Amino acid sequence: MSDRSGVGNVSRLPSLQEIRKAPKVLLHDHLDGGLRTATIIDLARERGHVLPSGDPDNLADWFRDASDSGSLDRYLETFAHTVGVMQSREALIRVAAECAQDLADDGVVYAEVRFAPEQHSEGGLTLDEVVEAVLEGFRQGSAGPDGRPRIRVGTLLTAMRHQARSREIAELAVRYRDVGVVGFDIAGAEAGYPPTRHLDAFEYLQRENAHFTIHAGEAFGLPSIWQAIQWCGADRLGHGVRIIDDITVSDIGPDGAGDGEAKLGRLAAYVRDKRIPLEMCPTSNVQTGAAPSIAEHPIGLLRRLYFRVTVNTDNRLMSGTSLSLEFAKLVEAFGYDWDDLQWFTVNAMKSAFIPFDERLALINGVIKPGFAHLKWQA
Numbered sequence: 001m002s003d004r005s006g007v008g009n010v011s012r013l014p015s016l017q018e019i020r021k022a023p024k025v026l027l028h029d030h031l032d033g034g035l036r037t038a039t040i041i042d043l044a045r046e047r048g049h050v051l052p053s054g055d056p057d058n059l060a061d062w063f064r065d066a067s068d069s070g071s072l073d074r075y076l077e078t079f080a081h082t083v084g085v086m087q088s089r090e091a092l093i094r095v096a097a098e099c100a101q102d103l104a105d106d107g108v109v110y111a112e113v114r115f116a117p118e119q120h121s122e123g124g125l126t127l128d129e130v131v132e133a134v135l136e137g138f139r140q141g142s143a144g145p146d147g148r149p150r151i152r153v154g155t156l157l158t159a160m161r162h163q164a165r166s167r168e169i170a171e172l173a174v175r176y177r178d179v180g181v182v183g184f185d186i187a188g189a190e191a192g193y194p195p196t197r198h199l200d201a202f203e204y205l206q207r208e209n210a211h212f213t214i215h216a217g218e219a220f221g222l223p224s225i226w227q228a229i230q231w232c233g234a235d236r237l238g239h240g241v242r243i244i245d246d247i248t249v250s251d252i253g254p255d256g257a258g259d260g261e262a263k264l265g266r267l268a269a270y271v272r273d274k275r276i277p278l279e280m281c282p283t284s285n286v287q288t289g290a291a292p293s294i295a296e297h298p299i300g301l302l303r304r305l306y307f308r309v310t311v312n313t314d315n316r317l318m319s320g321t322s323l324s325l326e327f328a329k330l331v332e333a334f335g336y337d338w339d340d341l342q343w344f345t346v347n348a349m350k351s352a353f354i355p356f357d358e359r360l361a362l363i364n365g366v367i368k369p370g371f372a373h374l375k376w377q378a
């Protein structure tokens with residue numbers, strides 16, 4: 001497979017199959033955006049929920065097409081179907097268990113998966129019962145056949161930014177923090193719903209020494225990122241792609257007059273200096289128009305400038321993706337090698353919401369040896 005003689009030591013880029021074997025870390029993944037289509041069909045039948053198709057492959061295509069359509073209504077309709085079938089304890093346990101299994105099968109060793117408890121009470125479950133069901137599902141799905149965990153899953157509780165329940169959900173996150181909930185998030189339409197609307201929840205979490213990330217700078221620009229960091233105190237930024245608006249790169253130009261140097265505005269410089277993690281989701285950003293294409297995604301420049309960039313999936317079902325596939329697309333677009341992929345992975349592990357000693361144990365005991373093995377084989 002490779003030439004280890006040292007002669008003609010041509011570096012070959014990592015393939016999708018090889019990337020699947022790498023020990024990866026995922027920080028931004030939505031539980032209601034990653035269901036298996038066969039499971040949606042099963043659960044819909046039990047609940048009498050009507051779907052656009054009863055065939056798993058057709059349904060997968062429908063989800064991807066609706067998300068690709070550029071229509072917000074069609075995109076939101078996809079979540080009506082996934083959330084719609086996640087309204088009982090059994091359904092939540094199954095979906096969470098399969099999520100953990102699918103991520104482990106993709107080689108993810110640590111994941112933070114988020115969901116909004118307030119969206120799962122149509123069947124009569126209380127918020128606590130919703131959280132307990134999802135935690136139980138992650139517990140079941142993380143165990144391998146020998147009972148030993150194949151993956152560690154931390155849960156993030158999300159509040160919907162157009163609703164007014166963020167303080168309640170923040171309290172729920174603190175209540176369950178010793179049994180698997182590792183942080184809090186707000187999600188939903190950015191425009192018109194600035195993060196400062198939920199200041200009470202963020203200030204409460206800060207007083208409780210709790211961690212949180214905020215979806216910011218995806219559809220909406222710098223003010224949203226600025227508020228998330230400087231008003232709300234976010235530990236991480238969900239997406240944060242628009243930070244690129246605060247960076248100017250001088251053109252090299254055909255006559256070579258420019259130097260191609262990047263100049264950072266004060267906010268971009270602050271984000272980089274403070275090592276604020278950016279949870280970037282390349283395919284999802286292209287689907288929502290936050291980036292024109294993978295090749296033109298700001299991740300290329302931000303990685304070059306050593307921002308604390310991490311790579312994520314967002315909604316695996318809607319984007320028809322996996323963490324390995326996101327990495328493979330970046331390898332294709334930017335020519336990233338194993339060192340780049342390890343850098344993204346270590347960035348993500350450093351930025352996780354579990355305790356420092358546990359992050360370090362995963363970096364030194366799992367991630368570095370795993371990548372070293374793959375690099376040696378390449």
Ligand SMILES: [Zn+2]
Pocket residue numbers: 028030187215238314
């Ligand atoms: Zn998201």
